[in-house]
Amino acid sequence: xxxxxxxxxxxxxxxxxPIALVALGETFSELSGVINVGVEGTALAGALINAIVAxxxxxxFLAVLGALAxxxxxxxxxxxxxxxxxxxxxxxxxxxNLLVAGIxxxxxxxxxxxxxxxxxxxxxNPWIFVAIAFLLVGLSQVYIFRTPWGLRLRVVGExxxxxxxxxINVNRARLLYTVLNGALCGLAGAFLFNNxxxxxxxxxxxxxxxxIAAMVVxxxxxxxxxxxxxxxxxxxxxxxxxxxxxxxQFSIILPYLLTVVVLAGFLGRANxxxxxxxxxxxxxx
Amino acid sequence: xxxxxxxxxxIVKTFPGVVANAGIDFSLFFGEVHGLLGENGAGKTVxxxxxxxxxxxxxxxxxxxxxxxxxxxxxxxxxxxxxxxxQHFMLVPRLTVLENMAVGWEPRRGxxxxxxxxxxxxxxxxxxxxxxxxxEAKVEELSVGEQxxxxxxxxxxxxxxxxxxxxxxxxxxxxxxxxxxxxVRALRDQGKAVVFITHKLHEAxxxxxRVTVLRxxxxxxxxxISEATPEKLAEMMVGREVVFRVQPKPVSREGxxxxxxxxxxxxDDRGLPAVQRVSFTLVDxxxxxxxxxxxxxxxxxxxxxxxxxxxxxxxVFLAGKEATGLPARDLARLGLVHxxxxxxxxxxxxxxxxxxxxxxxxxxxxxxxxxxWAQLRRRVFxxxxxxxxxxxxxxxxxRVPVQNLSGGNQQRVVLARELGRNPKVVVAHQPTRGLxxxxxxFVWEKLLELREKGCGVLLVSMDLDEIxxxxxxxxxxxxxxxxGIWPKEEADKRELGLAMLGGKVATG
Numbered sequence: 001x002x003x004x005x006x007x008x009x010x011x012x013x014x015x016x017x018p019i020a021l022v023a024l025g026e027t028f029s030e031l032s033g034v035i036n037v038g039v040e041g042t043a044l045a046g047a048l049i050n051a052i053v054a055x056x057x058x059x060x061f062l063a064v065l066g067a068l069a070x071x072x073x074x075x076x077x078x079x080x081x082x083x084x085x086x087x088x089x090x091x092x093x094x095x096x097n098l099l100v101a102g103i104x105x106x107x108x109x110x111x112x113x114x115x116x117x118x119x120x121x122x123x124x125n126p127w128i129f130v131a132i133a134f135l136l137v138g139l140s141q142v143y144i145f146r147t148p149w150g151l152r153l154r155v156v157g158e159x160x161x162x163x164x165x166x167x168i169n170v171n172r173a174r175l176l177y178t179v180l181n182g183a184l185c186g187l188a189g190a191f192l193f194n195n196x197x198x199x200x201x202x203x204x205x206x207x208x209x210x211x212i213a214a215m216v217v218x219x220x221x222x223x224x225x226x227x228x229x230x231x232x233x234x235x236x237x238x239x240x241x242x243x244x245x246x247x248x249q250f251s252i253i254l255p256y257l258l259t260v261v262v263l264a265g266f267l268g269r270a271n272x273x274x275x276x277x278x279x280x281x282x283x284x285x
Numbered sequence: 286x287x288x289x290x291x292x293x294x295x296i297v298k299t300f301p302g303v304v305a306n307a308g309i310d311f312s313l314f315f316g317e318v319h320g321l322l323g324e325n326g327a328g329k330t331v332x333x334x335x336x337x338x339x340x341x342x343x344x345x346x347x348x349x350x351x352x353x354x355x356x357x358x359x360x361x362x363x364x365x366x367x368x369x370x371x372q373h374f375m376l377v378p379r380l381t382v383l384e385n386m387a388v389g390w391e392p393r394r395g396x397x398x399x400x401x402x403x404x405x406x407x408x409x410x411x412x413x414x415x416x417x418x419x420x421e422a423k424v425e426e427l428s429v430g431e432q433x434x435x436x437x438x439x440x441x442x443x444x445x446x447x448x449x450x451x452x453x454x455x456x457x458x459x460x461x462x463x464x465x466x467x468x469v470r471a472l473r474d475q476g477k478a479v480v481f482i483t484h485k486l487h488e489a490x491x492x493x494x495r496v497t498v499l500r501x502x503x504x505x506x507x508x509x510i511s512e513a514t515p516e517k518l519a520e521m522m523v524g525r526e527v528v529f530r531v532q533p534k535p536v537s538r539e540g541x542x543x544x545x546x547x548x549x550x551x552x553d554d555r556g557l558p559a560v561q562r563v564s565f566t567l568v569d570x571x572x573x574x575x576x577x578x579x580x581x582x583x584x585x586x587x588x589x590x591x592x593x594x595x596x597x598x599x600x601v602f603l604a605g606k607e608a609t610g611l612p613a614r615d616l617a618r619l620g621l622v623h624x625x626x627x628x629x630x631x632x633x634x635x636x637x638x639x640x641x642x643x644x645x646x647x648x649x650x651x652x653x654x655x656x657x658w659a660q661l662r663r664r665v666f667x668x669x670x671x672x673x674x675x676x677x678x679x680x681x682x683x684r685v686p687v688q689n690l691s692g693g694n695q696q697r698v699v700l701a702r703e704l705g706r707n708p709k710v711v712v713a714h715q716p717t718r719g720l721x722x723x724x725x726x727f728v729w730e731k732l733l734e735l736r737e738k739g740c741g742v743l744l745v746s747m748d749l750d751e752i753x754x755x756x757x758x759x760x761x762x763x764x765x766x767x768x769g770i771w772p773k774e775e776a777d778k779r780e781l782g783l784a785m786l787g788g789k790v791a792t793g
Contacts, residue, residue, distance in 0.1 A: 166389030167360030
């Protein structure tokens with residue numbers, strides 16, 4: 001069997017979907033000025049809630065709604081800390097990651113008596129998520145660059161003071177886009193569950209962080225970020241096939257190593273929003 | 286009969302420790318360019334920021350087109366037809382001219398931006414006011430003058446009938462200033478009301494129809510330009526009368542030399558000589574004032590005397606003992622303390638508590654610490670509470686961070702700490718900068734108290750009135766050197782002013 005087959009590219013599409021969803025979410029929140037490194041934990045929380053709701057209700061649709069809701073909620077938590085209480089964005093995001101990691105281990109134990117995994121539960125076809133990711137990225141590209149709200153979003157992250165004098169509520173915008181980011185991460189988690197059919201606490205496996213990397217490579221634009229996500233997905237799919245030839249301990253490094261290399265090349269050139277990570281205060285005196 | 290665009294009555298705005306506007310009246314007509322003139326810190330920008338909704342006044346009324354209004358935010362101001370061009374442009378460099386102008390008021394077609402309509406609107410404005418600029422260009426590609434044009438266009442696009450220009454010429458070249466003046470005249474001829482904030486006399490004379498002069502948060506007066514001369518405006522801006530609020534008492538001097546500086550040379554951060562062969566002495570019961578325009582070596586001189594910057598050459602003697610280049614801690618032990626120019630950056634550690642700030646630099650002294658490990662907190666608090674009482678510091682408790690205190694109270698904390706060491710020599714650098722009148726008087730009284738107790742005070746100040754009021758002798762610094770030292774009785778304000786600007790001085 002040749003390594004480069006149709007199968008490989010189909011597998012890449014699936015592996016790239018959570019990365020693309022996180023990258024899209026992070027694009028929105030960072031354009032508004034909010035860094036969220038809690039995407040990793042938020043995706044994990046989405047997968048966990050999806051598993052719990054699917055297990056108890058048997059409805060995969062309800063389960064995905066649960067994943068979206070918990071993602072949005074964690075986005076709200078992060079936005080409250082970072083935007084309104086002016087906490088350091090990275091610290092707040094790391095807190096979300098630690099919190100969810102702990103809760104995941106704890107709840108699998110309480111609910112099923114297993115360490116970090118769930119039993120199999122009702123799923124839906126993961127290709128639905130692949131299609132939704134494509135659709136959302138296309139819509140977002142138009143939203144950000146062709147609509148008045150997209151223009152306002154870009155001004156909020158670049159020059160919040162100018163946005164304020166244009167009658168835009170800066171902090172409310174930041175809150176909304178951070179919640180949106182959370183919901184998209186929740187959706188990424190939902191995909192991961194539906195792809196595997198069960199929950200494991202290592203299932204996100206750095207795809208949240210790689211999503212942030214894809215956003216940087218995409219330079220804060222949804223379509224290029226999608227392309228970057230599919231590149232990472234392809235490498236991941238390739239690495240799985242390479243395991244036949246080289247020890248898996250080495251091949252599994254590949255996507256992460258590549259992330260580091262690619263980021264090193266792109267990070268300096270990205271058009272980072274000017275006010276990224278900075279709280280906005282009205283009376284600047 | 287011209288129509289009144291704006292009337293502001295009795296506007297008061299205070300910031301912690303500073304009265305920015307102390308009851309200002311202001312009126313503006315359509316079809317006029319109204320200059321708002323005053324020195325830095327006179328309250329011009331604050332007054333106009335209130336009109337634009339960036340600050341809320343503590344009291345006072347605002348009328349726009351005769352109707353009383355409350356301007357809670359810039360968007361309210363914009364709806365009232367008020368536009369402001371700030372000193373720092375409110376533009377996003379990465380976006381195009383069009384996008385910058387339209388944001389917040391975007392023409393739409395369905396849910397989408399209508400770029401064609403945007404372009405048409407902008408081109409119409411460009412045509413009408415002769416402000417040429419490429420609407421599709423990114424702002425970061427434009428010159429500063431062009432960016433300013435975009436700001437003016439943005440205000441007009443939002444329907445501004447009343448336009449505030451905050452020091453618009455500060456960033457422009459000569460040619461750009463000419464172009465701006467042309468634009469401003471065109472706006473006036475269209476019947477718009479323009480406020481032109483500036484501290485440059487000739488600009489006010491060149492472009493304004495009427496001028497309102499502010500000084501220290503108060504309105505000095507409003508004059509039509511036909512009745513104004515540069516001399517008259519200058520007098521209104523600076524003020525002629527000097528109010529002596531405190532009076533030095535006569536003292537009996539022993540003539541004991543506390544500080545002697547011989548041929549001191551100090552380099553600045555770039556390694557260039559900032560202080561050159563400066564010599565002077567300071568005796569007991571004396572305040573020596575060092576006057577001069579900022580940036581003539583005062584900062585480097587103070588830093589060299591207080592152990593913050595090693596001198597390149599020359600010697601310093603403290604009460605007869607050589608003290609050249611000693612670090613600040615040793616100097617403090619020998620009786621020389623420093624009241625720094627910037628209390629927030631160098632005088633205090635803002636997030637630290639009042640009590641902690643009061644023992645900074647003394648934290649290992651016997652009274653406050655037991656060996657290197659233990660701080661005697663109870664004694665520290667006790668000491669702090671005493672200091673709060675003697676220096677009348679207004680604070681909820683000695684445990685609050687000093688950043689929560691007003692400027693005047695922060696300066697009292699600095700004074701309490703430094704004077705609490707029973708110094709022989711005090712180097713006070715701009716000790717009243719940014720303080721309100723009460724805060725200033727407190728500092729002045731403390732300095733005079735030191736003098737009566739027998740200390741020597743080196744008072745470095747940009748405020749000539751302050752020096753003339755307090756000092757026994759006045760030295761003038763110009764380009765790193767001391768051009769002359771005058772006893773108080775012989776110090777003439779005009780002669781000193783001339784010396785500060787490098788004019789000829791009859792050797793005294």
